[in-house]
Amino acid sequence: MASRIDTTVYPGNIINNEFVPTARTRHSINPSTGEPLYEVPYATKENVDSAVQHARRAFKSWSRTTFGERARLLLKYADAIESNREPLERLLVLEQGKPLGLAKTEFSMTLEWLRAFATMEVRDEILDDNDERTITQTFPPLGVCCGIVPWNWPVLLGLGKVGPALITGNTIIIKPSPFTPYCDLKLGEIGMGIFPPGVFQVLSGGDDLGPMLTAHPGIDKIAFTGSVETGKKVMQSCAKTLKRVTLELGGNDPAIICEDVDIDAIVPKITTLAFLNSGQICMLIKRLYVHEKIYDRFRDSMVTFAKSIKTGDGFEPDVLVGPIQNSMQYGKVKDMYSEMSKCNWTQALEGQVIKNSKGYFISPAIIDNPPEDSRIVTEEPFGPIVPILKWSDEDDVIERANNSKAGLGASIWSKDLDRAERMARCLSAGSVWINSHFDVAPNVPFGGHKWSGLGSEWGMTGLKAYCNSRSLWKWKRVM
Numbered sequence: 083m084a085s086r087i088d089t090t091v092y093p094g095n096i097i098n099n100e101f102v103p104t105a106r107t108r109h110s111i112n113p114s115t116g117e118p119l120y121e122v123p124y125a126t127k128e129n130v131d132s133a134v135q136h137a138r139r140a141f142k143s144w145s146r147t148t149f150g151e152r153a154r155l156l157l158k159y160a161d162a163i164e165s166n167r168e169p170l171e172r173l174l175v176l177e178q179g180k181p182l183g184l185a186k187t188e189f190s191m192t193l194e195w196l197r198a199f200a201t202m203e204v205r206d207e208i209l210d211d212n213d214e215r216t217i218t219q220t221f222p223p224l225g226v227c228c229g230i231v232p233w234n235w236p237v238l239l240g241l242g243k244v245g246p247a248l249i250t251g252n253t254i255i256i257k258p259s260p261f262t263p264y265c266d267l268k269l270g271e272i273g274m275g276i277f278p279p280g281v282f283q284v285l286s287g288g289d290d291l292g293p294m295l296t297a298h299p300g301i302d303k304i305a306f307t308g309s310v311e312t313g314k315k316v317m318q319s320c321a322k323t324l325k326r327v328t329l330e331l332g333g334n335d336p337a338i339i340c341e342d343v344d345i346d347a348i349v350p351k352i353t354t355l356a357f358l359n360s361g362q363i364c365m366l367i368k369r370l371y372v373h374e375k376i377y378d379r380f381r382d383s384m385v386t387f388a389k390s391i392k393t394g395d396g397f398e399p400d401v402l403v404g405p406i407q408n409s410m411q412y413g414k415v416k417d418m419y420s421e422m423s424k425c426n427w428t429q430a431l432e433g434q435v436i437k438n439s440k441g442y443f444i445s446p447a448i449i450d451n452p453p454e455d456s457r458i459v460t461e462e463p464f465g466p467i468v469p470i471l472k473w474s475d476e477d478d479v480i481e482r483a484n485n486s487k488a489g490l491g492a493s494i495w496s497k498d499l500d501r502a503e504r505m506a507r508c509l510s511a512g513s514v515w516i517n518s519h520f521d522v523a524p525n526v527p528f529g530g531h532k533w534s535g536l537g538s539e540w541g542m543t544g545l546k547a548y549c550n551s552r553s554l555w556k557w558k559r560v561m
């Protein structure tokens with residue numbers, strides 16, 4: 083059994099399996115209390131150069147290990163995380179704010195993902211085989227990859243890049259968000275005892291670190307998860323060195339509710355999927371289109387359920403809505419709330435900015451049938467506020483659902499599965515669910531259409547995004 087880690091001490095960045103301290107340090111805060119958390123390293127250009135150099139050297143041997151050997155180490159790594167998961171789950175609540183139950187879910191998913199990646203071998207494909215020649219498509223690793231991680235789901239979205247990169251024979255450097263560096267640094271520390279030096283490294287720093295990595299000529303691929311605005315900057319920077327790039331960006335997911343649903347049965351799930359993690363998940367339900375025949379009953383039932391949702395510190399029992407994660411996002415959500423009175427939106431459920439607290443707490447709000455062009459419909463609020471809108475015509479609601487730059491997820495809710503599938507096939511989104519939303523799995527590709535991203539993570543498609551394609555032509559007759 084791996085030794086227990088100390089989640090209060092951060093001696094340095096994880097470079098070549100050593101702690102490398104930095105002259106400057108920084109910290110982030112617990113968003114439930116405003117209290118400062120622990121000091122973490124602030125990476126410099128020299129740290130980036132050193133990590134890239136070690137990753138390049140490590141790639142030479144790591145890329146030649148067998149799939150079996152890489153899978154063995156990935157499984158060993160998952161076991162080591164598992165034996166430390168309790169302090170890590172508490173650390174995730176402290177840094178991210180999410181309720182403890184959700185932090186446990188994030189760790190369970192991460193372990194399931196790592197163990198699944200350890201079974202997913204990208205195999206050669208024979209394209210042509212006859213007496214004359216064999217043509218084989220092979221998938222060599224890209225080289226040195228870098229994962230840039232957001233603050234909302236730092237463990238799954240961090241190791242959801244590490245697993246695919248390593249199992250396909252790449253080396254990887256992880257850069258957590260400055261708002262949530264803690265778990266990712268500890269996960270790097272656990273990796274020090276398992277992977278060869280330089281294979282998996284973690285750099286924590288400030289706002290200048292991401293641009294240093296995307297511009298670095300020694301990095302071959304950036305796997306980025308974050309906002310659309312930053313995604314565009316990442317792509318622009320990567321273009322200069324023609325890096326491979328995968329972008330997982332923001333969403334504005336519609337859920338279309340047909341008139342034949344059992345309202346009582348689906349409202350708890352739908353409402354939870356609108357407010358989970360305080361709305362700070364890329365593919366939660368962000369726009370609800372409810373058939374006009376059931377609109378009033380659905381809205382009232384949703385309001386009743388939402389009133390039972392507890393907002394508070396993630397360590398309190400039964401909390402579903404924790405704090406907004408950081409002051410910048412808190413400002414954005416408050417700005418959206420201030421729009422309510424300016425624009426005369428009707429609030430079916432009035433949300434509150436909770437003032438007598440040092441944390442960034444805002445309680446859920448439901449906006450009753452706002453105009454289709456209002457900000458709450460067209461923008462991703464990334465907070466606990468959701469609009470419900472009426473529909474009556476199938477073609478019209480599909481057009482409205484698709485009328486967004488975002489195309490991450492979408493759902494149709496109906497008892498008529500044929501109708502639901504017909505509608506689902508018209509929706510422009512990387513994931514479309516029937517009678518559900520926000521299902522993900524390690525063997526299923528996950529990505530966005532339009533401005534929600536470029537390429538996919540996870541599934542065989544996601545793993546191949548960490549590989550080049552090499553067509554190997556073997557002529558059998560010697561000239």
Ligand code: NAD
Nearest residue numbers: 231232233258259292293308309312315330331332333364
């Ligand atoms: P963000 O874009 O502000 O930051 C994401 C990461 O990029 C952070 O690590 C940040 O430090 C880094 N970064 C910032 N500027 C950079 C630059 N110029 N070059 C390189 N890196 C830079 O996003 P966020 O606020 O951390 O996350 C919230 C957003 O992420 C939301 O829009 C959400 O929908 C999206 N998101 C998408 C997915 C998905 O899989 N599609 C998942 C989670 C979150």
